[in-house]
Amino acid sequence: NAGVTQTPKFRVLKTGQSMTLLCAQDMNHEYMYWYRQDPGMGLRLIHYSVGEGTTAKGEVPDGYNVSRLKKQNFLLGLESAAPSQTSVYFCASSYGGQGNNEQFFGPGTRLTVL
Amino acid sequence: SQQGEEDPQALSIQEGENATMNCSYKTSINNLQWYRQNSGRGLVHLILIRSNEREKHSGRLRVTLDTSKKSSSLLITASRAADTASYFCATDGSYNTDKLIFGTGTRLQVFP
Numbered sequence: 634n635a636g637v638t639q640t641p642k643f644r645v646l647k648t649g650q651s652m653t654l655l656c657a658q659d660m661n662h663e664y665m666y667w668y669r670q671d672p673g674m675g676l677r678l679i680h681y682s683v684g685e686g687t688t689a690k691g692e693v694p695d696g697y698n699v700s701r702l703k704k705q706n707f708l709l710g711l712e713s714a715a716p717s718q719t720s721v722y723f724c725a726s727s728y729g730g731q732g733n734n735e736q737f738f739g740p741g742t743r744l745t746v747l
Numbered sequence: 748s749q750q751g752e753e754d755p756q757a758l759s760i761q762e763g764e765n766a767t768m769n770c771s772y773k774t775s776i777n778n779l780q781w782y783r784q785n786s787g788r789g790l791v792h793l794i795l796i797r798s799n800e801r802e803k804h805s806g807r808l809r810v811t812l813d814t815s816k817k818s819s820s821l822l823i824t825a826s827r828a829a830d831t832a833s834y835f836c837a838t839d840g841s842y843n844t845d846k847l848i849f850g851t852g853t854r855l856q857v858f859p
């Protein structure tokens with residue numbers, strides 16, 4: 634099993650450009666999450682999904698949109714990239730959403746917005 | 748805002764020594780988890796402790812939880828150079844358990 638995979642691994646955008654980050658998991662997990670990690674800030678939750686067709690806002694949702702059309706995929710979109718969105722983005726999934734379920738993380742996408 | 752705050756922010760020790768990291772959180776929880784992150788990689792789950800547990804062990808890891816002080820500690824015994832990584836605590840909320848809130852992490856450096 635591949636676990637959680639993320640595409641792409643690296644990306645450089647210019648301010649105002651758009652892009653979509655793809656997360657895929659092969660563990661049949663219901664819950665999926667998008668985080669961003671900035672130096673000294675730990676991980677902050679952007680959006681999450683509790684099942685196919687559902688999405689919910691996390692701690693820092695502004696400037697991002699998500700979709701969960703298929704259970705195994707969770708897409709994160711940036712409609713108009715800003716330098717403040719330069720970060721490392723991690724996707725995670727878990728069997729259940731409660732805090733007694735461990736989350737499995739992807740390898741991350743390093744995004745730079747110029 | 749962050750739920751968990753780790754202390755210290757950075758820790759450097761020699762191989763064979765023990766490493767202790769602390770996590771403090773703000774609101775009531777049901778569960779607390781610890782994760783490890785090697786440089787440039789995703790996080791990996793280490794251990795989970797429930798709010799009704801006080802101590803838990805897994806190999807060289809020992810986690811304690813004091814809900815009255817809203818704090819947890821992670822002890823790594825007999826550290827190895829391969830333990831060099833960042834360590835994060837993550838808590839759920841007693842009201843919304845659909846997500847975890849991560850702390851800012853402790854960077855551990857173990858010198859051979």
